[in-house]
Amino acid sequence: MITIVRINKNHLFLKTIPVPDIQCPLCKARGKMEMTFYQLQLEAGWVRDTKKISAAASCNGCQRDVPVVRWDKELDAFYKAEKKQITVKTSFKTGKFGKFLIWLNILFFGGVFLLFAGLFIYHRIAPKQKAGTGISREELVRQSGQFAAGPRTGDLVLVYLFNDHKQALFRIADINTAAGVIKAIVSDKSINVPANAGEVPVAEADFKPGNETSFSLADYKNLRITAPDNSRVGNVQMIYRK
Structure with a gap:
């Protein structure tokens, strides 16, 4: 049995803070940037708030978002240092569909386990079973x-x-x-x-x-x-x- 489930990724807003004394990689203006932090949430019949934190940087000087590929060492160091200071709460919630998927997987993999366990036991015991005359x-x-x-x-x-x-x-x-x-x-x-x-x-x-x-x-x-x-x-x- 193969069950295909689409997993949606949501980014939950945490906070937005200014980025002091760091130059914008796009317009070269200093002290005009800010960074917004998000918590990653996964959703697929169930909802899970993860520990993963992401961020987006923008510049108020040039009014543009700064892609991650354009971040310099200063901006990356600021992100890593600030991320360590953030504490997020993780959770796992299941809806009716999520509970159905969980039980479906338990039953499926439980059945597979019992099948292989039965085959293993059979092959261990079968050679010891008696033949027609009662002699193994x-x-x-x-x-x-x-x-x-x-x-x-x-x-x-x-x-x-x-x-x-x-x-x-x-x-x-x-x-x-x-x-x-x-x-x-x-x-x-x-x-x-x-x-x-x-x-x-x-x-x-x-x-x-x-x-x-x-x-x-x-x-x-x-x-x-x-x-x-x-x-x-x-x-x-x-x-x-x-």
């Missing part, structure tokens, strides 16, 4: 570490393969503790990281004969996939247990 993403990562420490036949293992630069899903088919080897079958489907085990897109037909592989049990417990020839194949991304 953080809990699933922690649980994967536990599953790796105690693997079981049928576990589904999401692995990032270094050479292929992609993720692959393995299903553990056999665990030979004595030999320290895990045998698994790799799925021929590419998947992303699901939120939980119930959402893993897996079917028996995805694990076809001929896609068997084996890797080190010890390294698997550290979330690493190492081939029988001790070459590093990839890293475990997630482990799902149905």
